[in-house]
Amino acid sequence: MNENKYTDAQYLEAAESYFEGDDLTSNHTYQVVKTRKQHDCMGVGHKGNQAIPCGSKSLCEKAIHADDGRVSCYVCLPCLDEWCDDLFGEAEKEK
Secondary structure, three states, rough: OOOOOOOOHHHHHHHHHHHHOOOOOOEEEEEEEEEOOEEOOOOOOOOOOOEOOOOOOEEEEEEEOOEEEEEEEEEHHHHHHHHHHHHHHOEEEEE
């Protein structure tokens, strides 16, 4: 049984529409990953106050920041599910 509410492709689509570019970042890439170490969730509800445990599936956004160089941030599946709910409506998936 799949533990995800949405497919990886839907998570990536939600990420691309959810993250807004700015003048300081470029070359954004998004990937659904299984974390190798603990990361802070940077989803809107958590803003770094929620840890994503090692071995958890999450979204990794990578970009190049004008001042900081290469940067990355992670978003947990519950935050991604909220984004997808907003974008696609409640999941109808029964796989």
